[in-house]
Ligand SMILES: NC(=O)C1=CN([C@@H]2O[C@H](COP(=O)(O)OP(=O)(O)OC[C@H]3O[C@@H](n4cnc5c(N)ncnc54)[C@H](O)[C@@H]3O)[C@@H](O)[C@H]2O)C=CC1
């Protein structure tokens with residue numbers, strides 16, 4: 001049914017098609033989080049962190065699902081190993097781990113053109129801060145790139161929006177270089193205060209200038225930590241050990257974490273106007289870009305000293321030169337620059353009151369080994385189809401939630417596939433409502449994974465898009481598909497997270513009029529029974545068929561012999577029936593017969609079924 005006419009089901013036909021790049025995949029009898037391309041069907045899982053377990057481990061706990069290793073194979077590249085491009089220097093321990101998993105191509109110092117030329121043959125790319133991973137690169141990847149690993153914290157060099165649109169997972173290594181960066185901040189703070197770099201250069205020039213390099217003391221001075229995250233709080237801890245008063249500004253940091261270290265959280269203006277030293281530890285985002293500029297330098301205490309091991313882009317460098325020249329800023333110590341390396345004629349780099357290092361914050365042996373292992377594990381995990389604890393563009397789903405939801409994930413996709421096949425084209429699916437019934441407190445139900453799977457079930461059969469947890473919401477929006485959700489508490493056993501999932505498609509015509517409810521919506525409902533997804537209701541008809549393989553839905557006059565007649569037509573045409581279920585509203589009136597078949601019936605047998613006098617309508621569905 002993947003046809004252009006079917007594509008018209010969606011109102012937005014102008015949207016560019018997104019190359020296939022699955023993240024969580026589901027096949028007939030298995031669920032796997034998967035990044036390998038060209039699976040039969042699929043789905044799946046920002047910056048909050050929690051621990052994850054692979055869906056494959058989850059599956060072991062779900063009796064009826066098994067992971068078939070064949071599902072992980074990419075038919076286009078049978079038995080090939082993943083190709084991992086490492087574009088910047090990575091620690092040996094990480095490379096070893098990567099080599100044990102795939103073919104590793106270490107190609108440093110590639111030009112953007114060379115990188116674009118290589119990327120379409122790579123499944124994963126690992127970078128540090130020196131490589132720009134932009135939209136052109138994702139386009140050049142032609143859908144093969146499944147994961148970008150940032151071997152470090154800052155992901156400002158990766159176009160996350162483009163990655164998401166292309167269904168490419170981005171993971172980083174957020175913890176292994178924290179101490180290195182904090183120690184470097186302290187190194188710059190102390191070196192700047194005592195003019196270590198300038199005095200060293202003077203001695204190397206044969207001078208002995210004791211009076212010129214009189215420094216300032218740290219004890220009792222106020223340090224403002226701007227960005228009280230992992231690095232900022234470690235800097236604060238160390239600065240307190242040096243006898244400094246530490247204040248911090250971070251709009252998102254919890255007060256109790258600051259209090260535990262003896263740090264007061266203050267406003268931005270209060271921080272920069274009272275501090276003797278200001279150390280920057282916030283990420284580069286549109287909000288923090290050039291947040292230190294002429295206006296904010298003007299608020300600083302005259303003679304303030306600035307340390308930056310975060311990102312050069314948070315400072316307007318021209319404004320900093322002016323602040324240094326006027327003495328508003330007495331000294332600065334910078335590890336990072338708006339452009340790296342900075343232009344040779346940069347006035348900033350020439351400035352005598354500034355101490356520089358070439359982005360060395362994370363560059364200790366220990367941190368680089370740690371980062372390499374952290375990123376290699378995340379990338380291998382992602383290529384293996386595991387949810388990553390350090391994914392930055394995919395929603396996180398806690399392991400216990402994942403474990404419980406696994407069978408409902410299958411149900412959600414099957415219902416989505418069923419719903420779209422029941423719609424008869426026309427004005428297209430623009431709006432669906434999903435009703436989750438649960439025996440638990442409805443607000444506790446995490447529906448992101450289920451919503452992504454429904455989106456996948458609806459969109460994939462009729463378009464070139466490949467949906468995974470990374471791009472599900474984006475793709476739905478792009479296709480003009482509005483999904484609203486409702487969670488309803490019902491009297492159902494609370495040991496299961498979901499009792500039933502109902503999909504209501506409004507403003508469409510159906511190929512099967514019996515699937516249209518009194519309110520005019522295509523309405524289907526399913527449940528998980530003994531771990532298997534079942535269709536339990538079609539509009540007002542109760543049915544009970546497992547949602548697997550191929551299905552014929554048939555509305556008929558409720559009379560004896562119908563199962564036999566339809567069964568014989570299929571049998572005569574060598575179509576094996578694997579189950580049948582009849583649901584009716586009132587005895588001897590109308591019934592819906594659901595017939596599961598192993599083979600697709602040919603046109604002749606479908607015609608014959610249609611000619612049975614009691615059969616009023618029928619539809620063939622491929623799940
Ligand atoms: N020079 C180097 O080699 C290294 C540089 N870094 C840089 O340091 C930054 C911080 O790293 P982590 O502490 O690990 O990250 P983190 O995410 O733990 O901490 C960042 C903190 O900044 C805060 N923040 C966000 N917007 C802010 C704003 N407008 N004002 C004040 N605070 C704000 C966040 O709430 C968060 O608490 C990274 O984003 C990276 O750019 C990190 C490691 C090494």
Ligand SMILES: O=C(O)C(=O)COP(=O)(O)O
Pocket residue numbers: 128129130151152153154155177359360361362363
């Ligand atoms: O981790 C970070 O954010 C850093 O800035 C370290 O960058 P690098 O990996 O040394 O290029």
